[in-house]
Amino acid sequence: MNLSDPVANMLTIIRNANMRGYRTAIFPYSSFKWKICKKLEENDFLLQCWFDEKNRNIKADIKYSNQNSHIHQIKKISKPSQHIHLKAKNLKKHCRNRGVYLISTSAGLLTHREALKKNQGGKVIFFIS
Template sequence: MTDPIADYLTRLRNAIRAGHKVVDVPGSNMKREITKILKEKGYILNYKFEQDGAKSNIKIALKYHPETKLPAIQSLVRVSKPGLRRYTNVEEMPRVLNGLGIAILSTSMGLMTDKEARQKNVGGEVLCYVY
C-alpha cells in the first residue's frame, strides 16, 4: 500500500456504498486527525481508537439520514496524491460546493479544514474534499 490516506477514503467510500453501519480502518496519526475532523463537522456518528500492541485500529460509525437512509457523506475525493502533491495558499484556498463541503488540509499547524485555515491565514497540502 503506497497511499494510506487513499486507502482510508476508499474503505469509507466502499462501506457507505454497501450500507454498513461500522467500518474498521488501520490506524495512524493522520487518519486519527481526519476522523476527528469528520466527527466535528458531522459527517460520521462516532469513532473509537483501539490499540493492540504495535497495531492501532479505528472503528468508525457511519451516519445515515433516519428516514431516507441516505449517507451524510456523498463524496470523498483524494486531491493530493503521492505522485502529484497539491498545495495551496490562503488566496487560492479551494471552496468545496461553494462552502457546503469541506477540504481537509495538512498545514504547518496540523490538519484542519479550509475554513479554519483561512481564519488562521495558513496554506498547505490539500488532502481531500468531503461533501
C-alpha cells in the same frame, strides 16, 4: 500488504462502507488517520471513532439520518505522485464547493474554512461532501 497511500486506502474503505450501507468502517491505525477521523466527526460525517488497541484499528461509525448517509462524495486531491499545495489567498478561489476540504497546514489538520480564518495555506488532502 504494502500501501503507497494509506490515507487513500482509508478513504476508499469509508466510501465503500458508505455505498454498501454499512454503519461502521474499520481500517489500520495511524495518528494522521486518527486526526482525519476526528475532523470528520466534528463536521458531522462520522458519528464516532474509536481505537481498537487489540487489533490496532480505527473503527468509525458513519453518520446516517433517515436511512441516508451524510457522506455523498469523497475525493482524494493530493496523491503521492502529485501534491497540491495552496496558499491562503488561493483557498477561497479553489475551495468553493459545499463540502469540506481537509488541509494539512503548519498549524495542524484544518478544514478549508478554519484555514481561511487562520490565514493558513497547506497541502490539500481530500474533499468530502
